[in-house]
Amino acid sequence: MTKLPLEGVTVLEFCQYLAGPYAGLRLADLGARVIKVERPRGGDACRALATKDMWAGEDSVLFHTINRNKESFAADLKDPEHLDIVRELVATADVVTHNFRPGVMERIGLDYEAVKAINPEVVYGEVSGYGKEGPWAALPGQDLLAQARTGAMWHSGAADDPPTPLGLAVADMACGLHLAQGILAALVRRRRTGQGGLVEVSLAESLLDVQFEGLTVFLNHAGELPARSRVAPAHPYLGAPYGVYATSDSAIALSMGDVSRVLIALGLDPVEEAPGADAFVERDEIKAQIEVQLATRSTAEWMARLNGVGHWACEVLDYARLADHDGYRVLGMEQVVSRDDGISVRTTRCPIRVGGERLYSDRAAPRLGDANEQIMAELAS
Amino acid sequence: MNRPLEDILVLDFTQFMSGPSATLRLADLGARVIKVEHRERGDLSRTAYAPAFDLGDAPAFFQAINRGKESVAADLRDPHDVALLLKIAAEADVVVSNFRPGVMDRHGLGYERLHASNPALVYGEITGYGAEGPWALEPGQDLLLQAASGMMWLTGADDDGPVPMGIAMADYCAGAMLAQGVLAALAGGGGTRVDVSMLEAVLDLQFEPFTLYLQDSEEPKRGGVNPAHPLVAAPYGVYRTSDGYLALAMTPIDTLAALVGCEELSQFTDRGRWFHERDEIKGVLAAHLASESTRHWLDRLEPADVWCAEVLSWADLVIHEGFLALDMVQEVGEGADSYRVTRCPIRIDGQVLRSPARAPRLGEHTESIRAEFGR
Numbered sequence A: 001m002t003k004l005p006l007e008g009v010t011v012l013e014f015c016q017y018l019a020g021p022y023a024g025l026r027l028a029d030l031g032a033r034v035i036k037v038e039r040p041r042g043g044d045a046c047r048a049l050a051t052k053d054m055w056a057g058e059d060s061v062l063f064h065t066i067n068r069n070k071e072s073f074a075a076d077l078k079d080p081e082h083l084d085i086v087r088e089l090v091a092t093a094d095v096v097t098h099n100f101r102p103g104v105m106e107r108i109g110l111d112y113e114a115v116k117a118i119n120p121e122v123v124y125g126e127v128s129g130y131g132k133e134g135p136w137a138a139l140p141g142q143d144l145l146a147q148a149r150t151g152a153m154w155h156s157g158a159a160d161d162p163p164t165p166l167g168l169a170v171a172d173m174a175c176g177l178h179l180a181q182g183i184l185a186a187l188v189r190r191r192r193t194g195q196g197g198l199v200e201v202s203l204a205e206s207l208l209d210v211q212f213e214g215l216t217v218f219l220n221h222a223g224e225l226p227a228r229s230r231v232a233p234a235h236p237y238l239g240a241p242y243g244v245y246a247t248s249d250s251a252i253a254l255s256m257g258d259v260s261r262v263l264i265a266l267g268l269d270p271v272e273e274a275p276g277a278d279a280f281v282e283r284d285e286i287k288a289q290i291e292v293q294l295a296t297r298s299t300a301e302w303m304a305r306l307n308g309v310g311h312w313a314c315e316v317l318d319y320a321r322l323a324d325h326d327g328y329r330v331l332g333m334e335q336v337v338s339r340d341d342g343i344s345v346r347t348t349r350c351p352i353r354v355g356g357e358r359l360y361s362d363r364a365a366p367r368l369g370d371a372n373e374q375i376m377a378e379l380a381s
Numbered sequence B: 001m002n003r004p005l006e007d008i009l010v011l012d013f014t015q016f017m018s019g020p021s022a023t024l025r026l027a028d029l030g031a032r033v034i035k036v037e038h039r040e041r042g043d044l045s046r047t048a049y050a051p052a053f054d055l056g057d058a059p060a061f062f063q064a065i066n067r068g069k070e071s072v073a074a075d076l077r078d079p080h081d082v083a084l085l086l087k088i089a090a091e092a093d094v095v096v097s098n099f100r101p102g103v104m105d106r107h108g109l110g111y112e113r114l115h116a117s118n119p120a121l122v123y124g125e126i127t128g129y130g131a132e133g134p135w136a137l138e139p140g141q142d143l144l145l146q147a148a149s150g151m152m153w154l155t156g157a158d159d160d161g162p163v164p165m166g167i168a169m170a171d172y173c174a175g176a177m178l179a180q181g182v183l184a185a186l187a188g189g190g191g192t193r194v195d196v197s198m199l200e201a202v203l204d205l206q207f208e209p210f211t212l213y214l215q216d217s218e219e220p221k222r223g224g225v226n227p228a229h230p231l232v233a234a235p236y237g238v239y240r241t242s243d244g245y246l247a248l249a250m251t252p253i254d255t256l257a258a259l260v261g262c263e264e265l266s267q268f269t270d271r272g273r274w275f276h277e278r279d280e281i282k283g284v285l286a287a288h289l290a291s292e293s294t295r296h297w298l299d300r301l302e303p304a305d306v307w308c309a310e311v312l313s314w315a316d317l318v319i320h321e322g323f324l325a326l327d328m329v330q331e332v333g334e335g336a337d338s339y340r341v342t343r344c345p346i347r348i349d350g351q352v353l354r355s356p357a358r359a360p361r362l363g364e365h366t367e368s369i370r371a372e373f374g375r
Helices: A019-029 A061-067 A080-092 A104-108 A112-118 A143-149 A170-193 A203-210 A212-220 A259-265 A275-281 A283-294 A299-308 A319-323 A372-380 B018-028 B060-065 B079-091 B111-117 B142-148 B169-187 B198-205 B207-216 B253-260 B278-289 B294-304 B366-373
Strands: A010-014 A033-038 A071-074 A095-098 A123-128 A197-202 A243-246 A251-254 A313-315 A334-338 A344-348 A352-354 B009-012 B032-038 B070-074 B094-097 B122-127 B192-197 B237-240 B245-248 B308-310 B329-332 B339-342
Touching: A010 A019, A010 A080, A019 A033, A019 A061, A019 A095, A019 A123, A019 A170, A033 A080, A061 A344, A061 B207, A071 A372, A080 A112, A080 A372, A095 A170, A112 A123, A123 A170, A143 A170, A143 A203, A143 B237, A143 B245, A143 B308, A170 A197, A170 A203, A170 B169, A197 A203, A203 A212, A212 B060, A212 B339, A243 A283, A243 B142, A251 A299, A251 B142, A259 A283, A259 A299, A275 A283, A299 A313, A313 B142, A319 B207, A344 B207, A352 B169, B009 B018, B009 B079, B018 B032, B018 B060, B018 B094, B018 B122, B018 B169, B060 B339, B070 B079, B070 B366, B079 B111, B079 B366, B094 B169, B111 B122, B122 B169, B142 B169, B142 B198, B169 B192, B169 B198, B192 B198, B198 B207, B237 B278, B245 B294, B253 B278, B253 B294, B294 B308
Parallel strands: A010 A033, A010 A095, A033 A071, A095 A123, A123 A197, B009 B032, B009 B094, B032 B070, B094 B122, B122 B192
Antiparallel strands: A243 A251, A251 A313, A334 A344, A352 B192, B237 B245, B245 B308, B329 B339
């Protein structure tokens, strides 16, 4: 096994739910030791938040997915004795993260300035919903509401559909990606200069970044809003044939490319004018023809024709067909994480390969407080 | 200001979105990014969009994602150009590419060669599906990755058929994860390679629903009424009001029934059924909320700390005090060449990161880079 890049880095995670812990998971995957600091009663609230009512032992599968390969230190931050121990721990950490609402860490005395005073080289990461200023600053950082407020519901679905949320916690996920990026960049600087740093991200800023492409059009083209296609919608800024179409037995995604070539391959008449302009302006008319035509034959027949002219296309798979495909299996993307009380969960591995190797880790999410004894011993030594 | 990646040099062979989004982030965090472009065509995203979305001399997409970078025009089949690129690579901290597997090797720019002359180099590569298996040479294009990865069964309703996310999330995530891997490698002292495929990235994006699938082999069910997330119980979703739309996140149904004054809703007392009966519950709620304005409902729900929000469009958003407080928009370029873009979403040391440079014209920096590295 190759040496992991973050070996020797210790992260103290005062985070719950998804955004912050997702960043912690990635740092753990890349070699860091990640210690979740959790309240003694209940711990991370995500332990009790079961999506699809699915559990592994006392904790939700969701919690296991996000918190594998971490340790848990149970401490009551309102108890002065516990807080003293946490301060000792903070003094030895390389990275501290939290996602409390603005003001909470100040009240506890673990805000950046306070932590920096006891650990000058610390990299301190903060997650919020909407930053620290303005009328949204005190609002909870919740994914669907961040999607609602930032315009993210107007990209998916068809022209006359109501606002369509992205069917994943994309704000949380993007924010976790950015938190890890910021922390890692600060660690790069620390390695070179010895300087610590403060990294702040919010669900709102992250979700705006996700929409940077359309926002740039909007900000420079007189407030032009995303115009979702009426037919086979897939991306508001791309022309025909870009979209997803039903065939007689499944569905096909058609990528961008020469629209006339696609039409001919499908047995339709090519467009007459300069295809570049038409493919966008007349996308719904062109896509409507394709839609009718593709419904008449099987996916395999159409894929053969599209492959024949080199047009990029792909059959739409579900999880079962994906998981059964050699293209998926060759990735070795799954791993089973387990721990000594018999809990085990099959999940995915780190998506990043280092030194040409896939990174696996078979350690399941921690029981609440399972590292207390060991950490107390380390602090005493 | 002191950016964390100052003095980091990135030689960037990527085009379109996945790779360029990674190097945009590195540039915003302070790195110098030299973008290598095909001598005649340039990055394909200079020409792949409808003219309606042009911004100056290139599409808005290109201008947004390549701002703050330098452009060197090169032909990878020309030994003189490759010699220059090798000289830059010898001094670079990071080299990244998103060609299909094997292309960099064919041009003499593979990991082994560059590593031999620059042992501390971090070499990052994005592929569509990894370097092995039946998909290895398939094009790594966002919509196709959404199709292959099962992702089109998460958005929309059960009856909708496959619904792509209208944002290039496979590209976005692959770029974000490459940036993570490259930064981690730099933080660990460099001298290694980092690989991300779009398929692995978009599976990581779906790690929550996909992990559940790996337990019970059941496909996600999006639900039929006001769908928002396949795994979350009622009332989670978006509701039409008399004048707009209201988003409602996790909220106990009994609490909600009392606050909005809905007798029929108060019958759903069993918390354990709020997931299984979500369509029925949401149907009742949808009919009830349609009669009054969004403001009417917010005035009842917000004081009780119910998680709810008005659904805004960008037009509503950009005049909202909450958005203005984020200070998220910046102007890049000068005079007639200037345009507005969002800034880096990460704040460092309490400051927002602005970078005033626009995207480069094709080969704009070829001469200066030749002069600097070509000796």
